[in-house]
Amino acid sequence: MTHLHLAVALDGAGWHPAAWRDPSVRPGGLFGARHWTGLAAEAERGLLDFLTIEDAFGLQSSRPGEPDDRTDQVRGRLDAVLLAARIAPATSHIGLVPTAGTTHNEPFHVAIGIASLDYASHGRAGWRPQVAARAADAAHFGRRVLPPLDALRGPRGRELVAELFGEAADAVEVVRRLWDSWEDDAEIRDAATGRFLDRDKLHYIDFEGPHFSVRGPSITPRPPQGQPLVAALAHDVVPYEFAARGADVVFITPHSRADAVTVVAQVREAERTVGRTGEPLKVFADLVVFADAAPGAAAARKARLDDLDGAVLVSDADIFTGTPEELADLLLDWRQAGLDGFRLRPGVLPADLVTISRDLVPILQRREAFRTVYDTSTLRGHLGLARPVNRYSAAR
Amino acid sequence: MPVKQIHLAAHFPGVNNTTVWSDPRSASQIDFASFEHLARTAERGKFDFFFLAEGLRLRELKGRIHDLDVAGRPESLTVLSALAAVTTRLGLAATVNSTFNEPYDVARRLATLDHLSEGRAAWNVVTSYDAFTGENFRRGGFLDEADRYTRAAEFLHTARELWDSWADEDVLADAEAGEFVRPGAGAFAHHGREFDITGRFTTPRGPQGHPVIIQAGDSDEGREFAAADADVIFSRHGTLDEGRAFYKDVKSRLARYGRRPDELKILPAVTYVLGDTDEDAAERALEIRRAQVSPQNAIAYLEGFWGRDLSAYDPDGPLPDVEPDLGEGVSKGRAQFRGDRGEVVRRWRALAAERGLSIRELVVEATGRQTFIGTPRTVADRIDEFVQTDAADGFIFVPHLTPGGLDDLVDHVVPLLQEKGVFRTDYSGPTLRDHLGLTAPRVRRAPEEAAS
Incomplete structure (x- = not known):
């Protein structure tokens, strides 16, 4: 049986807003390196393909699309690309996929940041491009005004969503061209002619679009993977098409196996719509996970956190509570919908990640559904993706 | 009078013609291992900090990418964040442009590096204004040269407001009480000419x-900006007399901002060559200069000043007889x-003419x-003489080799400074502010005359 791919999504103390109040968590350490390197080491112990790190240019909120004033949940975050870089030398195999935005960021800075992460990790970098639609985040930059989220419904809203995702697609295109803007053998160190570079192997990318134009080339040579992995979270047709245009991996949020069948079909349809060529998207389903060995324990633990938070947990992704065995059953069932893998969002960190790496993974290994050793050293390698030919070398 | 303690920093050799790439010991300027070796060496030498420069567009000469010097570098903050994992005390200094960035993003990335x-x-x-670099960014060459320090000053002021938007004790993380943060943590509002932003950091x-x-x-x-608002000034005055004049000038500006002279450290960028004897060192120094100034580099260097193509001239021959074109120039993307x-x-x-120098000899000399x-x-x-006679508070060393360029400085010169009692034998505190003897951050103050 083909192996499953497994990723873990890291965010604060876990995906339950009251997770930081769980007795297993040391909530004072969330902004220190040790918290994050500990989580990464645990995920690597479980031989996971990669970890993702959430980010945004605004504080977490219990209200979709706008800030709140709650003080009883985790508020505050660190820059995800820098966190991934801090983790890189402390790990050796696991892929590192930080989030960085496409609405307020400079694509040039994102390109060199992820390329630098790829160098620091020896080929384990990825990027999760994220649209920033929140009006409050836009006010942190003062360069554009976005309407409040409720205005996003209706035709004007659909226009704005299309515009933000169009800009995001342009950002991914720019970043990918910049990664290729140095051919692999551009550095020649030719003493005879005194040339360090072969300038014919450096390329202007000359991207022009409605939101930005970028000339290039990059200041950073082509990263070790050639093209670091691009992974996008998507819930609807517009983002499926965005993923189909520029990503290698798409995270989807089905709520059942049947739902997964439907969404995978929509993703494949989006690939046809945009005329995707080359490797099809690797499709990962997101799941929020509360897992404990004792039957009923995970559900009880989640219920206690719900009580603390004053509300039952709501998520875009399906919420699993149960034993590691039951989780393995679910993953192996859902994968038959055409999924390549799963991105698990631990309800509590590190507790649910520890269960994933020490209990779930051995069960999947026994069922011959997951690797028993890392046999590749790059993130693309873990996912069975070749190192791509440089678009500019190919064009010469 | 007690002796002054020297501050030492290391500049990653990087991207310019100081770095000799033709030497067989010269390794990659981009692999993480090179950064790690230099940073670990600097930390072994108890240096104050490790410094990365920035250049957001590859240099061009005569409309084509300059191909003679080392080029290709990582994003500073990303590689420094990785270096934080392999060092424990060394300060980590990133050059980040205030023109092609926004305060919210830069402030959070720097705060992140400080946490990590x-x-x-x-x-x-640093500031830049040129449309050439702007071609890589959303807003292009939007900034007039005259406004670059206005924007830089407001950028830094805004970043300080963002760092101050959280008090030290705003993260409560009190699980019993169910209070993670204090109300309003991170709230800010800045209404200025360059930036008009509000929200939560x-x-x-x-x-x-x-x-x-x-x-x-x-x-x-630049000097005024430093006197008002910086902790360290990175200068280029490498001679004793120039250094003293610069030192006196900059330190005398501090009082206007209510600052003491020791609140701003003056660290010129310098290079060095060691030898078994002074003569041996001088010989090696000349060899290095000749490696830095290849025949092709000598012509390229003159082209920057002549403003025209000089490729027909012999680098070992006399200076070009054509007159310089003093128009727009042919060199882009460097200071x-x-x-x-x-x-x-x-x-x-x-x-x-006086010394009978060829083109290459002239460039080596000049x-x-x-x-x-x-x-x-x-x-x-x-x-020690430079520091004790107030030509500097210390130095930022720019090695000419990646990654071994600091090794002999740390192995042979640092112990002598330690013996003299003018350089630390170990770090006295965990933070870079501790190394530099700086107190907790000031709130930015307006010049006295502005306040009166």
Whole structure:
């Protein structure tokens, strides 16, 4: 049986807003390196393909699309690309996929940041491009005004969503061209002619679009993977098409196996719509996970956190509570919908990640559904993706 | 009078013609291993900080990418964040442009580095305005040269407001009481000419409060900016007399901002060459200069001043007889020479005629001679003399080799400085502010006359 791919999504103390109040968590350490390197080491112990790190240019909120004033949940975050870089030398195999935005960021800075992460990790970098639609985040930059989220419904809203995702697609295109803007053998160190570079192997990318134009080339040579992995979270047709245009991996949020069948079909349809060529998207389903060995324990633990938070947990992704065995059953069932893998969002960190790496993974290994050793050293390698030919070398 | 303690920093060799890539010991300028070796060496030498420069567009000469010098570098903050994992005390200084960035993003990235390094972050605030670099960014060449320090000053001021938007004790993380943060943590509003922004800052205050601020400009405006708002000034005055004049000038500006002279450290960028004897060192210094100035590089260097193609000239022959084109120039993407190019050309012709110098010999003579040349003892004495006679508070060393360029400095010169009692034998505290003897961050103050 083909192996499953497994990723873990890291965010604060876990995906339950009251997770930081769980007795297993040391909530004072969330902004220190040790918290994050500990989580990464645990995920690597479980031989996971990669970890993702959430980010945004605004504080977490219990209200979709706008800030709140709650003080009883985790508020505050660190820059995800820098966190991934801090983790890189402390790990050796696991892929590192930080989030960085496409609405307020400079694509040039994102390109060199992820390329630098790829160098620091020896080929384990990825990027999760994220649209920033929140009006409050836009006010942190003062360069554009976005309407409040409720205005996003209706035709004007659909226009704005299309515009933000169009800009995001342009950002991914720019970043990918910049990664290729140095051919692999551009550095020649030719003493005879005194040339360090072969300038014919450096390329202007000359991207022009409605939101930005970028000339290039990059200041950073082509990263070790050639093209670091691009992974996008998507819930609807517009983002499926965005993923189909520029990503290698798409995270989807089905709520059942049947739902997964439907969404995978929509993703494949989006690939046809945009005329995707080359490797099809690797499709990962997101799941929020509360897992404990004792039957009923995970559900009880989640219920206690719900009580603390004053509300039952709501998520875009399906919420699993149960034993590691039951989780393995679910993953192996859902994968038959055409999924390549799963991105698990631990309800509590590190507790649910520890269960994933020490209990779930051995069960999947026994069922011959997951690797028993890392046999590749790059993130693309873990996912069975070749190192791509440089678009500019190919064009010469 | 007690002796002054010297501050030492290391500049990643990087991207310019100081770095000799033709030497067999010269390794990759981009692999993480090179950064790690230099940073670990600097930390072994108990240096204050490790410094990365920035250039957001590859240099061009005559409309084509400059291909003679080392090029290709990582994003500073990303590689420094990774270096935080392999060092424990060394300060980590990133050069980040205030023109092609926004305060919210830069402030949170620097606060992040400060958290992830437990208080070792520094920011070298640079400005640029050129449309050439702007072609890589959303807003293009939007900024007039005259406004670059206005924007830089407001950028830094805004970043400080963002760092101050969280108090040290705003993260409560009190699980019993169910209070993670204090109400309103991170709230800010800045209404200025360059930035009009409001909301909540995402990143809690870092261990240093504010990262250490470095300023590198040498213009009058740059000096004033440093006197008002920087902790370290990175200068280029490598001779004793120039150094003293600069030191006196900059330190005298501090009082206007209510600051003491020791609140701003003056660290010139310098190079060095060691030898078994002073003569041996001088010989090696000349060899290095010749490696830095290849025949092709000598022509390219002159082209920058002549403003025209000189490829037909023999680098080992006399200076070009054509007159310089003093128009727009042919060199882009490097710090521009701001003086009178015609005057420079006249001076060089006189020098070459007087000493019978070829093009290459002239460039070797006229550009960046090494600051400290000699035995370890000579160099240690000279460094100490500069500092004790107020030509500097210390130095930022720019090695000419990646990654081994700091090894002999740390192995042979640092112990002599330690013996003299002018350089630390171990770090006295965990943060870069501790190393530099800086107190907790100031709130920015207006000049006295502005306040009156």
